[in-house]
Amino acid sequence: MIFSLSNLSPTPSLTTAYLPESKSKLPSASASEPSCPPEPLARRFKPSPQLNRWSRARTIRSGRKLERVVQLPGGEMDSSNSSPVSNNGNDGSELRLLSPSHESGSNGDDLTDLTAGKSIYMVSDGTGWTAEHSVNAALGQFDYCLVDRACPVNTHLFSGIDDVERLMEIVKQAAKEGALLVYTLADHSMAETARQACELWGVTSTDILGPITEAIASHLGVSPSGLPRWAPGRKNSLNEEYFRRIEAIEFTIKQDDGALPENLLKADIVLTGVSRTGKTPLSIYLSQKGYKVANVPIVMNVGLPRSLFEVDPEKVFALTINPVVLQTIRRARAKSLGFDDEIRSNYSEMDYVKEELEFASKIFLRNPIWPVIEVTGKAIEETAAVVLRLYHDRKNRCSMPRISKRY
Structure with missing residues (x-):
C-alpha cells in the first residue's frame, strides 16, 4: 500500500501528530473564494545558481524552511485534500502539509533547478561526525562524476536533532527536494520514527548507526544506552x-x-x-x-x-x-x-x-x-x-x- 497524506484517515498521522496544535488545526483555504489571476512580477536581478545554492544551504542549516514552495513531478496539488500550514517562524515563510506527489508552489519553480544537483541530508542527534564521514567515504566512490560533471551532489548536515518535531520538518523538506536522507540516531525510538516518516513521505533513507549497534548489542549480549556520545546524561563524556x-x-x-x-x-x-x-x-x-x-x-x-x-x-x-x-x-x-x-x-x-x-x-x-x-x-x-x-x-x-x- 502506498502512503500519502491525501489518502490518510482524519486521525492524526505520523507527520501531523508531532506538530503544535496551533499549526495542525489551522483552517484550510476556502474553495469558494474567487481566484484572481496572478499579478505580473516586477523584474528583479537573478542571482547566479551558485549564490542560490549557498543561500538555500544557509536557510536549511539555520533550521528555517525555504520560502519557495516547489512543484515536484506527480501532478497538481489537490486542494480538497490538503491545507496550508503556517510556519510561524521568524522568517514568516510557509510550509504546506502535502504529500510530495501532490505538492506545488505558487510560482511553479522546481527546487532541483536551484540546487544544480541531487541532495543528501545527514541527520544526527550528536555532532554528525559519523554521518558526515560515512557519506564522504561513500562519495569517494563517485568522484569520477561529482562536482561539475555528470552527477553533482549537495550535502546538508543537521546536527543536534533530539526532538521529533525538528526531525519531521527535516524529513518533509527532504521530501520536497527529493533528497536522500541518512541518519545516525542513537535513540531507537527516534530512529524508528525517522524510518517511518521517510517511508510515509517517500524519502529514500539509510540508517548508518542502527545496524552496527544492533550487531554489537547481539555480540556483547547487552542493550545499548540509546544516548548520543556527547549527551549530558552519559558518564565519562569527557573521559x-x-x-x-x-x-x-x-x-x-x-x-x-x-x-x-x-x-x-x-x-x-x-x-x-x-x-x-x-x-x-x-x-x-x-x-x-x-x-x-x-x-x-x-x-x-x-x-x-x-x-x-x-x-x-x-x-x-x-x-x-x-x-x-x-x-x-x-x-x-x-x-x-x-x-x-x-x-x-x-x-x-x-x-x-x-x-x-x-x-x-x-x-x-x-x-x-x-x-x-x-x-x-x-x-x-x-x-x-x-x-x-x-x-x-x-x-x-x-x-x-x-x-x-x-x-
Missing part, C-alpha cells in the same frame, strides 16, 4: 581519552619543526624529512587521534639533534618525496613567502632539491630501522594510515598488520 587527545595536540604543536629536541624521548611518534614533505600537517592529524608527535626537519649541512638518534628507532618514521613534485611545492611556497631570487634559487632549484634529498637518503641508510615512507601524491590520511599501521605492528608484534585499541 581520559579526550584529555589525552588534547594533551597530544598541545605537545605536537610545541614540538613542531624541531623545537624542543630534548622532548623527543616523550614523543610517541617522530617524523623526519626535508622541508615540504608534509611533516607538520601529518603531525597535527596524528595528534588529533591521541598520539604525541614530534617532527624534525633535515636541512643540508645542518646537524640533527642528538636526541633524534637516542629515541627508540621504532618510533621514528622518515618521509621522502619525488624531487619534481618537491620542487613545484617549494617554488609555490617561496613565492607566497616573498623570497628574493637568491634565496629562491637555493631553496627550490632542482639541483639543490636533489642534493638535499640525497643528503636525507644517506641519513636514512645509516638508520635502517627507520621506515622510509613515500608521500608523493598521497593525502595526509593515507600517509597517516601507513604510519599508524607500522607503529602498531611494531608495538604489538602482530602477525597480521592491524591498529589495535582497547575500550
Whole structure:
C-alpha cells in the first residue's frame, strides 16, 4: 500500500501528530473564494545558481524552511485534500502539509533547478561526525562524476536533532527536494520514527548507526544506552581519552619543526624529512587521534639533534618525496613567502632539491630501522594510515598488520 497524506484517515498521522496544535488545526483555504489571476512580477536581478545554492544551504542549516514552495513531478496539488500550514517562524515563510506527489508552489519553480544537483541530508542527534564521514567515504566512490560533471551532489548536515518535531520538518523538506536522507540516531525510538516518516513521505533513507549497534548489542549480549556520545546524561563524556587527545595536540604543536629536541624521548611518534614533505600537517592529524608527535626537519649541512638518534628507532618514521613534485611545492611556497631570487634559487632549484634529498637518503641508510615512507601524491590520511599501521605492528608484534585499541 502506498502512503500519502491525501489518502490518510482524519486521525492524526505520523507527520501531523508531532506538530503544535496551533499549526495542525489551522483552517484550510476556502474553495469558494474567487481566484484572481496572478499579478505580473516586477523584474528583479537573478542571482547566479551558485549564490542560490549557498543561500538555500544557509536557510536549511539555520533550521528555517525555504520560502519557495516547489512543484515536484506527480501532478497538481489537490486542494480538497490538503491545507496550508503556517510556519510561524521568524522568517514568516510557509510550509504546506502535502504529500510530495501532490505538492506545488505558487510560482511553479522546481527546487532541483536551484540546487544544480541531487541532495543528501545527514541527520544526527550528536555532532554528525559519523554521518558526515560515512557519506564522504561513500562519495569517494563517485568522484569520477561529482562536482561539475555528470552527477553533482549537495550535502546538508543537521546536527543536534533530539526532538521529533525538528526531525519531521527535516524529513518533509527532504521530501520536497527529493533528497536522500541518512541518519545516525542513537535513540531507537527516534530512529524508528525517522524510518517511518521517510517511508510515509517517500524519502529514500539509510540508517548508518542502527545496524552496527544492533550487531554489537547481539555480540556483547547487552542493550545499548540509546544516548548520543556527547549527551549530558552519559558518564565519562569527557573521559581520559579526550584529555589525552588534547594533551597530544598541545605537545605536537610545541614540538613542531624541531623545537624542543630534548622532548623527543616523550614523543610517541617522530617524523623526519626535508622541508615540504608534509611533516607538520601529518603531525597535527596524528595528534588529533591521541598520539604525541614530534617532527624534525633535515636541512643540508645542518646537524640533527642528538636526541633524534637516542629515541627508540621504532618510533621514528622518515618521509621522502619525488624531487619534481618537491620542487613545484617549494617554488609555490617561496613565492607566497616573498623570497628574493637568491634565496629562491637555493631553496627550490632542482639541483639543490636533489642534493638535499640525497643528503636525507644517506641519513636514512645509516638508520635502517627507520621506515622510509613515500608521500608523493598521497593525502595526509593515507600517509597517516601507513604510519599508524607500522607503529602498531611494531608495538604489538602482530602477525597480521592491524591498529589495535582497547575500550
